[in-house]
Amino acid sequence: MRPRPSTRRWQRFFGPGDQTIVSDPGWPHIPNFARTLGSEVISISVYSPNAGWKLVPEIVRDHVTPRTKLIMVIDPLNPLGSCYDEEEIKALCEIADLNDAWLLHDATYRDFARLRVGASIAHPALMARIRQHQVDRLGGNWVAQQGAIAAYQTKPNWKPRVLEMNRRNQEAIKACVDEIDSLDIISWLPAANFVAIDVIGTGHDSEAVVRAVLDEGFVIRSGNYTSEIYGPNFVRVTTTVPDEDVRRFCDALPRALKRLT
Template identity: 40%
Template sequence: MIQPKKYAKATKTAPKGFKSANEFFKHVFNNKEMIWMGQNTNHLHKENEIMDAMINCVESKEYYKYPPPEGLSELKKLILEDLKLEDMDILITAGGTESLYLTMNDILEPNDNVITCDPGYLIIDNFASRFSNQVISVPIYSSENDYKLTLDLVKENMNENTKIIVLIDPLNPLGSCYTEEEIKEFAKIAIENDIFLLHDITYRDFAREHFLAANHAPNNTITIYSFSKIFGMAGLRIGSIIGSNEIINSVRTILINDLGTNVIAQRGAIAAIKSKHNWLNEITNTTRNNQKLIKDCVDGINGIFIPVYPSDGNMLAIDLKATGIDPEDIANYLLKKKIFTRQGTYTSKLFGDNYLRVSFSVPEKQVKIFVKEFKKAVEVLRK
């Protein structure tokens, strides 16, 4: 008999009408007419250098070979230059998710605790729970703290066993972002208490302004970098983990993927960073206009609001609590209209019945369809 694993992953709840989460994702993935506003993926890239680089990699049959286990040197150099962290060390990983797992696995001991926030990216909590004694998920869904983790909230919840403070910046699902002064404060508390900041910057390039904790606490910060969002490469699973040489040397000892990360994705990632100046403004202009279309829609409906606007990510939350509408019901309604969104329970254990999360890095015409159908959904479900 196979025994359950000590750190077994929590089972994902299948949406209504589906036997499993995998069956649900297979449904939305295979439906070519689906408007994809449920996973913060970026659908705004046109045929460009990124695609060409990957096609060239395939045509040259470079993928026959294993790449260097820590990543292509050119890619590592480009990421560090992109962040202006050339003095740091780096490993290429199979997406930011692998970087998050490696961080928790390497740093945490059984007596440690980790401070995260709710709402937040619950996969981080899941990973932290496997290697620590406790995950302290701090409620932040309030205008009193600008819908983000604050220094005061951290001080209220940390103790002598706190090892990691997690900053998702900008925050999935709300789009809240940290100021430079706030980042400096977190860096100071990390240094003074000899603990780590896990700075997940997956949505950094969508933000109006963004500041790196590594600039203020280089020896206490682990930076998580992903190509899934602004670069539009979610399905290629590529990212990196960045830290001091001491931190990254320690992570090297627990690498599982020692035959390297997808070389086709790495070639695409190299081209993505090199070409970013050509397309970044167009994508951010589109996303900012798209979220304004959503905001104008929401402002015209009684009983709902957007907690954080403008969002500094490519997603936002729409609070439905006052209407009495269950976010799961509206997500299911929209799914029947071929619009994929996510109910709040995907990113919050405490406030999941408050909001619907909607990402908007899709063509404007699709956002206009969403706006139209969302209005209808509220009218129908209110009745």
């Protein structure tokens, strides 16, 4: 059986005997590719304010070995919302360079998440290697491409409103959570279109909280899809939605939690 194109692409970067450094929690796809190709995945806990809820250079430096081939940084971090400043990214680049490793800077939520289009940026030599193993030579269909072009051409007309709505809804949810002793906001201010909420204080895991909120008519996400260890501790709430939906959610959240007690 021939490997899938996406798997062949990653074979250029790691394989048996290599190590891949990722955050825990973190988006699972790249670690899954690494494991499939025989790379040892080093998952570093970032679920702590002491770590800034992200894979900071000091932590990475302590875990790099001669076998490290890839350092994966998600910015903003899905699912916690923490982001990196320029100096941190430069420091991570230096660590990768000194250890002859790749740094994958996944900035999906910075500009592209809501449009469902994306781009890869890399040194020309690296891009040439990536292009040898394109997953789909056609990319998005024509309608999607035209829609994306139109969206970017008109960005000044809509992006400020979306950012304002996002921040307003994040602040509304934070105000709601601050009134509930059993909940805590993670990584404020988040730099993405969601808010992560620690639910440990409820005495219930994230799946139970998700079900209780669903009974009130709202869909939120458990952290389980991003971390086996920390997933039960938190939920993720999308904030690029109409203000009225957020107001209704904030009214419903205390009722949902009361049902759990």
